[in-house]
Amino acid sequence: MNKGINTLLVKFGNEIARHELPLFRGAIVDAVVDADVLFHNLLDDDKLRYSYPLIQYKRLNGKAAIVCVGEGTEAIGQLFSSCNFDVCLGERRLNLDVERIQPQKTLVQVWQDMFAYHLRSWLPLNQGNYERYMNTESVAERYAMLERLLVGNILSFAKGVGVHFEEQVVCKITVVDEPRTIRFKNVKMMAFDVEFKSNVSLPNYIGIGKGVSLGHGVVVRNFEKKD
Numbered sequence: 001m002n003k004g005i006n007t008l009l010v011k012f013g014n015e016i017a018r019h020e021l022p023l024f025r026g027a028i029v030d031a032v033v034d035a036d037v038l039f040h041n042l043l044d045d046d047k048l049r050y051s052y053p054l055i056q057y058k059r060l061n062g063k064a065a066i067v068c069v070g071e072g073t074e075a076i077g078q079l080f081s082s083c084n085f086d087v088c089l090g091e092r093r094l095n096l097d098v099e100r101i102q103p104q105k106t107l108v109q110v111w112q113d114m115f116a117y118h119l120r121s122w123l124p125l126n127q128g129n130y131e132r133y134m135n136t137e138s139v140a141e142r143y144a145m146l147e148r149l150l151v152g153n154i155l156s157f158a159k160g161v162g163v164h165f166e167e168q169v170v171c172k173i174t175v176v177d178e179p180r181t182i183r184f185k186n187v188k189m190m191a192f193d194v195e196f197k198s199n200v201s202l203p204n205y206i207g208i209g210k211g212v213s214l215g216h217g218v219v220v221r222n223f224e225k226k227d
Contacts, residue, residue, distance in 0.1 A: 004105045005161050007203040008068040008076060013099040016064045020089050021214045024064055025057045027087035027094070028079065036075040041213060052160020053213035058205065060218075063099070067205045070161050073103070106203040108158060110167040114197040116174075116222040122192045123184060123210035123217060124149040130190065146194070147171045153208040153217070154200055171198045184211050191216070 016024055029040045038055045054072030058065040068076045085096040124146060125133055136142050150171045158165060175195035182191045189210070202208075202219050209217035 005070060005108050005163070005203055006073045007070075007104045007106065007206065008073040009100070009102040009104070009205055010066040010068070010076065010098065011060060011100040011102070012064040013097040014064050014094055015062050016059055016089065018059055018215070020092075021057055021059060023089040025214065027089055028057070028066070031084040031087050032078045032082050034078075036078060038072050038075045039078075052157060053207070054160075056207050056213050056215070058207075058215045058218060060205070064096070065205075067207070069203070069206060104203055106201055108161065108163045108201060108203070110165050110169060110199050111201060112199070114170075114172070114199055115201055116195065116197050117202065118220045118222055119150075119192070119194045119196060119208070120218045120220070121182075121211075121216045122194060122208070123182075123189050124153065124192065125190055126210075133190075143173050143176070146176070146192070147173050147196075150194075150196060150198075150208075154198065154202070157202075157206065157208050158200075165200070167199075169198070169200055171196055184216070195222070 025040070029035050032039060038053075041053055052069075054069045055075060056067045056069070058067055066076065085098075087094050087096060129145070129149070133142060133145060136145065150173065151169050154169055154171065155165070173194055173196045177193040179190040179192045181188055183189075202221070204219070204221050206219055207213070207215070207217040208219060211217065
């Protein structure tokens with residue numbers, strides 16, 4: 001059954017570099033006493049919580065941000081109740097300045113309309129489909145492959161927040177920038193910036209694909225391009 005998904009954007013006025021995102025996450029976890037598992041996705045036996053990350057650490061317009069989804073919007077209260085915003089990013093001390101808190105509720109479902117989105121630093125490829133992508137010479141076939149992966153990522157997000165679609169999910173990629181190579185968890189991966197349209201309404205600033213807890217695959221709705 002489709003339902004409204006609560007999200008909460010906490011944006012800070014502090015600028016951080018992309019490579020500082022893991023340090024930013026660590027600093028937030030350290031700042032919260034007995035932090036909920038959603039802050040770090042580690043279970044008591046140090047095994048990973050493999051469900052969709054409900055607290056995600058971002059860099060938006062160069063500034064530190066946290067995006068909370070579903071239960072994460074409640075868990076983030078631990079950070080504010082701790083009142084500890086004096087943190088360290090490695091050797092750099094930072095006093096976090098909350099610039100904006102933006103709640104949102106989105107009805108995540110399939111519509112007859114198509115909605116336009118930007119998708120930044122998207123990591124759709126694993127080792128197996130990377131080789132298949134690189135061996136595909138046709139640009140149209142590469143787009144089709146990325147569209148299938150994008151649909152799969154949206155379905156994974158929906159499953160992670162308890163949403164099931166009765167109708168078919170459609171994605172059409174309209175723009176793909178030249179992919180760049182990044183290192184994620186000491187593995188070289190291809191990061192894509194794309195624009196796409198989908199018949200699914202998605203919350204702003206959520207992540208899809210790999211690495212969403214550390215700022216990859218950020219979705220932003222383009223309200224100017226709704227059909």
